Amino acid sequence: MEDWLVVVVALVAVGLIAGVLAGMFGIGGGIITVPALEAALSYLGIDSAIRMHVAVATSLAIIIPTSLTSAYAHHRRGSVDLEIVRRWAAFLFAGALIGAWIASMVHSRTLAFIFASLALATAVKLILFPESRNFTQSVPRGAWVPVIPAVIGNFSSMMGVGGGTFSVIALTLFNHPIHRAVGTAALFGLIIAVPGSVGFILAGLDDVRVPPGSLGYVSLIGFLLIAPSTVIAAPLGVRIAHEFSERKLSILFGAISIVASIRLFYKAIA
Template sequence: MLATGAVAGVLAGLLGVGGGIVIVPALDFALGARGVDPAIRMHIAVGTSLATIIFTSVSSARAHHARGGVDRDLAVYWGPFIFVGALIGSVLAAQVHSEALALLFGIVAFLVAVKMVLPLDELHPWSAVPRGAGGSVTPTLIGLLSSMLGIGGGTFSVTALTLMSQPIHRAVGTSALFGLLIALPGTLGFVVTGWNDPNVPPGSLGYVNLVGVAAIAPMTILMAPLGAALAHRLSKRQLNLAFGSFLLVVSVRMLWRALL
């Protein structure tokens, strides 16, 4: 769990993600080794991952903000929609078949990864972040899907913002802040939905295991600033390649889980 937290922290600072894509499978494995009921194992892994992302995103966002990498106006505009979407997603998570959701996520992540890895930096369908009624759909979906998957939102928000002509470093830094707006309501939702489940392991609040949080969160806090410092030393192309490569790994893992 300490090693998992260290890797997740570096990824959070480097790519603007919450580290959940590392934390969730690691927790799933650890909970399986402890004999936790398979029917709720992923719920606990996702809920616990979201709880650790609260700490990770604060550390990462502060590091990016110190380097001018957080767009405050965008955070104010998208923030409420992401928050509401995350709250809805945490409630829906128990109702949606995990394999179907993993398949959808894997396909989307793969397409996005191809876009980031290929030299398509000038592909910007939108010249700016959309405003008005239509502008609320994207952040709401980002919050909803991220909460359901136990991730900090960077996988979706960094991609969406770069397609909307936002600089990659700015997108990564702002996405780190969005992770907090996803993790807070998401964690609350998993606590409430799992509160009366008699099969949760000791040391749990609903589907959030405090032992896992205590082991992972300190390492993510320690390592996130290192990832943020590394992000601002890389060029735009290097950061695109790093994020695209990360998404390729994510998509393969998700597709493997969904189809096998």
């Protein structure tokens, strides 16, 4: 009983932190919730072979209400680019569904290393060279552009994050203002999390190793402990984000990207 009490308190606290970060940076909170859930599952003695599957799947499910709350708060401040969302939504959705299917079968160390490198390089740019030239002066519309949201959806789903880290990186490199990139990324999180969650639920339905109270690989207990806290805290994160100048928010997002890259590098080599 004491073991469960420790886990409950810890996961509620994790939900509050993840909610604030989701609101501030449009990242969905997966950077925080995935390692926290994995640690909780380890503490409770869940089979190591499926711990990451359960952590990633549950994180994606939590991102659904979190992204809704965060995106709505950003939209009220005019920080969601609905035109880009309409252009990218189908490709994000398809990429996320494929990513969940791949993640249920293969290891993503190489992919984690690639995107950790990208996150680190972007952090360096945001912190040290904020005025340097971007790839383009606006988000491009070429025939090859759908590859970008498809890749974002694919690897975000595989890693259990809402896509904010990769989306904000991409949009800012296309000269999108940081506040608007963050708000748009928050809505991307919803588009990625829904198919990602469904994919993990279907993939885990016949796995007898899942912890009690699970739907496929999604832990309903973990969801119910974390999701309410993230929903409550996300609007606070949005308010904090809009208190910062574009420069300061870029530095903060750069710092978050460094943390994400360290985590992904560790995952790649562990």
